[in-house]
Amino acid sequence: MEKGKKNYTKLILLLVIMAMTIAIYGCHVSPSKDGGSREGVASIIGVSQANMREEWRIALINELRAETEKSPDIQVITTDATGSVDKQLQDIDNLIGYGIDLLIISPCDEVEMGDKIKEVYDSGIPVIVMDRAVEGFDYTLYIGPDNEVIGQQAGSYIAGLLGDKGGNVVELSGSPTSIQGSERLLGFRDAIRDYPDINVKKLYLGAESKDASYDMIIAAKSIIEKSDVIFAYSDNMALGVCDAVRDLGLEDKVMIVDCDGFKGADEGIDLVSKGRLKATVSCPIGGKEAIDYALSILHKESGVPKQVILRSYLITAENIDENLSLMNAAVADDGETIKVGYSQVGQESNWRLANTRSIEEAAKVFNIDLHMEIADQSQERQFEAIRGFIEEGVDVIVVSPVVETGWDEVLREAKAAGIPVIMSDRNVSVEDREENLTTTYLGADFMEEGRRAMRWIRDNVKTDDGKKAIMEIMGNEGASPTEERGKGFREILADNPSYYIAYSSHGDFTFEGGRRVVREYLEKNEWDIDIIFAQNDDMALGAIEELKAHGIKPDEDVKIVSVDATKDAFEAMVKGELSCAVECNPVIGDQLMKAIRDLHCHKQMPFRIITEEKVYDQLIAEDYISKRIY
Numbered sequence: 344m345e346k347g348k349k350n351y352t353k354l355i356l357l358l359v360i361m362a363m364t365i366a367i368y369g370c371h372v373s374p375s376k377d378g379g380s381r382e383g384v385a386s387i388i389g390v391s392q393a394n395m396r397e398e399w400r401i402a403l404i405n406e407l408r409a410e411t412e413k414s415p416d417i418q419v420i421t422t423d424a425t426g427s428v429d430k431q432l433q434d435i436d437n438l439i440g441y442g443i444d445l446l447i448i449s450p451c452d453e454v455e456m457g458d459k460i461k462e463v464y465d466s467g468i469p470v471i472v473m474d475r476a477v478e479g480f481d482y483t484l485y486i487g488p489d490n491e492v493i494g495q496q497a498g499s500y501i502a503g504l505l506g507d508k509g510g511n512v513v514e515l516s517g518s519p520t521s522i523q524g525s526e527r528l529l530g531f532r533d534a535i536r537d538y539p540d541i542n543v544k545k546l547y548l549g550a551e552s553k554d555a556s557y558d559m560i561i562a563a564k565s566i567i568e569k570s571d572v573i574f575a576y577s578d579n580m581a582l583g584v585c586d587a588v589r590d591l592g593l594e595d596k597v598m599i600v601d602c603d604g605f606k607g608a609d610e611g612i613d614l615v616s617k618g619r620l621k622a623t624v625s626c627p628i629g630g631k632e633a634i635d636y637a638l639s640i641l642h643k644e645s646g647v648p649k650q651v652i653l654r655s656y657l658i659t660a661e662n663i664d665e666n667l668s669l670m671n672a673a674v675a676d677d678g679e680t681i682k683v684g685y686s687q688v689g690q691e692s693n694w695r696l697a698n699t700r701s702i703e704e705a706a707k708v709f710n711i712d713l714h715m716e717i718a719d720q721s722q723e724r725q726f727e728a729i730r731g732f733i734e735e736g737v738d739v740i741v742v743s744p745v746v747e748t749g750w751d752e753v754l755r756e757a758k759a760a761g762i763p764v765i766m767s768d769r770n771v772s773v774e775d776r777e778e779n780l781t782t783t784y785l786g787a788d789f790m791e792e793g794r795r796a797m798r799w800i801r802d803n804v805k806t807d808d809g810k811k812a813i814m815e816i817m818g819n820e821g822a823s824p825t826e827e828r829g830k831g832f833r834e835i836l837a838d839n840p841s842y843y844i845a846y847s848s849h850g851d852f853t854f855e856g857g858r859r860v861v862r863e864y865l866e867k868n869e870w871d872i873d874i875i876f877a878q879n880d881d882m883a884l885g886a887i888e889e890l891k892a893h894g895i896k897p898d899e900d901v902k903i904v905s906v907d908a909t910k911d912a913f914e915a916m917v918k919g920e921l922s923c924a925v926e927c928n929p930v931i932g933d934q935l936m937k938a939i940r941d942l943h944c945h946k947q948m949p950f951r952i953i954t955e956e957k958v959y960d961q962l963i964a965e966d967y968i969s970k971r972i973y
């Protein structure tokens with residue numbers, strides 16, 4: 344009897360421990376360690392959260408759970424690393440021990456967790472990285488917001504609120520270690536930089552909490568009395584500010600704007616609807632998107648991109664209802680044919696031909712009725728094509744624009760006709776982002792491509808014998824890949840003064856253009872260039888031909904780095920003529936068609952959808968050449 348009682352007590356203890364484990368890890372079930380017995384469970388998703396202190400991280404876990412509840416054959420196991428890299432490393436090993444099929448991770452530290460993420464990814468378990476991007480592309484998908492853009496949206500709104508008169512703005516700075524906060528503040532300052540009549544007073548809290556914000560505002564009463572707007576970069580801080588401003592009796596005088604815009608009592612949206620906040624810029628959490636993409640990855644569907652940058656919205660009392668209904672508008676795909684008008688920039692390069700092919704092929708698979716117009720590098724012809732699509736009454740318009748600017752008017756016409764526009768491969772820059780003239784951008788990260796090209800140069804072209812001269816052969820003037828590749832390249836160049844740009848000219852992304860730039864240089868100069876950075880392969884190959892015609896040996900006398908990594912570029916690397924090719928992937932058809940179908944289901948579109956890209960040089964070109972499909 345005594346023994347039976349002991350066993351009973353042990354059993355109760357065991358059950359209590361098991362229950363506690365489940366509660367701590369927040370999992371719906373406790374799967375077997377080897378993942379063997381998983382009755383009724385098709386897939387287990389492990390979620391490694393950096394910490395559960397920050398509000399939005401809790402919101403992310405809640406959103407992930409709410410989403411998985413809709414798919415009963417999916418189970419989620421959640422771990423909390425409590426802000427410790429060591430614990431997060433251990434958590435991931437435990438999750439793998441449980442037999443997870445996919446890992447979602449919000450890393451404590453993007454640098455320190457990078458190797459572990461790569462290890463899991465290389466082992467064949469798909470990894471979705473959230474919120475903080477790790478360097479390189481050794482993960483399946485990254486989903487996160489653009490905090491700098493969020494800060495810019497808040498800044499532009501405040502500038503508009505104050506108008507030409509300007510005014511006094513108090514900027515609240517929370518924890519200096521908050522990456523999110525620093526990026527938002529950067530964007531905010533960037534947006535108000537050109538308004539000399541806005542006077543900014545900075546208040547440093549040292550913490551991102553409601554209480555610290557409250558205390559600071561009360562203590563800074565004399566400053567607050569003279570201010571027009573207070574900017575707080577999180578909902579938490581904003582709540583403290585709202586309470587303090589109320590207690591100071593200044594509610595009718597001082598406007599408060601924040602970022603986060605979470606749903607829930609006393610969060611941003613609630614505070615806007617109560618009139619306590621003038622506006623909030625929503626920071627999308629991404630849980631819904633993470634589960635959506637996780638399912639696509641687990642079902643091995645095509646069209647999963649490499650990075651999804653979520654869209655943030657400015658929410659005011661005037662548009663709150665519209666925004667809330669947008670957030671809840673998604674419906675199931677009815678599979679109907681979608682009529683799409685596509686304005687393609689031209690046929691300037693092999694890259695472009697592969698891009699057009701990929702779009703045409705994917706359209707058939709995704710039941711898209713595609714009407715493509717090729718503009719031969721003319722913005723006027725693109726305007727005509729877009730207006731034609733509007734008249735035809737297509738469901739969606741897609742544009743790959745020849746240049747970045749000058750699109751506002753025609754995009755407004757599409758918006759007025761109720762036709763959403765997607766930017767493909769190249770983006771536009773519009774006067775007022777809040778007009779939401781485009782739904783999303785799908786394509787490459789051109790800035791990163793430029794950075795990669797310069798990083799390769801830094802790591803592979805020695806400077807022991809002196810400074811190295813670079814010739815830059817650019818694409819057509821005003822095109823987003825021209826501008827952004829140039830910017831990214833210069834960003835890394837600025838930290839490496841042993842290299843400098845000696846000559847820069849436009850080759851318009853064509854073979855002939857690349858030849859011309861080298862020819863014109865040689866007409867006026869002796870060859871004294873150490874490195875050519877060509878912004879695409881066609882121009883690099885043209886430059887190589889011209890160099891050879893002048894007896895200059897490519898790669899030996901001058902290193903040549905280009906962007907695109909087409910099959911021709913691989914052949915040139917294998918021949919020992921091209922030194923390095925940074926990939927820009929034209930095969931975006933499936934991803935684009937998936938985005939179009941999502942749009943058709945009224946899903947909220949991300950801000951940017953970025954494709955996967957690598958860097959190749961002569962050392963590895965031979966291993967990859969047979970696998971190149973463009």
Ligand code: AHR
Nearest residue numbers: 691692694824852879927
């Ligand atoms: O927009 C992408 C760029 O345009 C490619 O790098 C280039 O080859 C093309 O013409």
